[in-house]
Amino acid sequence: MNDQEVIRLAKSLVEAGIQLNALYEPIGCMFCLRPSDLAPFLKDRDLFFANECALDKADYVAWKRFIADGRPCMHTGARGGCKRSAKDSRGISPQEYARRRNEGTLLCSRHLSAHTR
Numbered sequence: 519m520n521d522q523e524v525i526r527l528a529k530s531l532v533e534a535g536i537q538l539n540a541l542y543e544p545i546g547c548m549f550c551l552r553p554s555d556l557a558p559f560l561k562d563r564d565l566f567f568a569n570e571c572a573l574d575k576a577d578y579v580a581w582k583r584f585i586a587d588g589r590p591c592m593h594t595g596a597r598g599g600c601k602r603s604a605k606d607s608r609g610i611s612p613q614e615y616a617r618r619r620n621e622g623t624l625l626c627s628r629h630l631s632a633h634t635r
């Protein structure tokens with residue numbers, strides 16, 4: 519199927535009352551897939567959601583890894599990385615992740631207080 523055929527198929531599904539609404543990734547909000555979204559979604563899912571979040575694909579993929587790795591504190595000391603979770607990062611959105619990573623505050627409570635002192 520080419521892109522046009524995918525869109526036509528999606529439209530006919532929607533017209534037949536078949537919902538495409540679903541949460542496909544934990545992007546922090548309910549997500550509704552439009553028929554015109556299907557082709558880019560199928561082609562590159564990470565890029566598609568990165569665009570939805572207004573982020574670069576690299577940032578979106580980094581956020582997924584951060585969540586999958588247990589939201590690790592970004593502090594790295596002489597003996598390697600910190601093993602604790604970053605403070606207040608439970609349920610963090612991709613945008614919030616990118617913002618806090620850039621300002622260097624994805625830290626556990628111990629390293630965060632050292633950072634802000």
Ligand SMILES: [Zn+2]
Nearest residue numbers: 591600626629
């Ligand atoms: Zn730490």
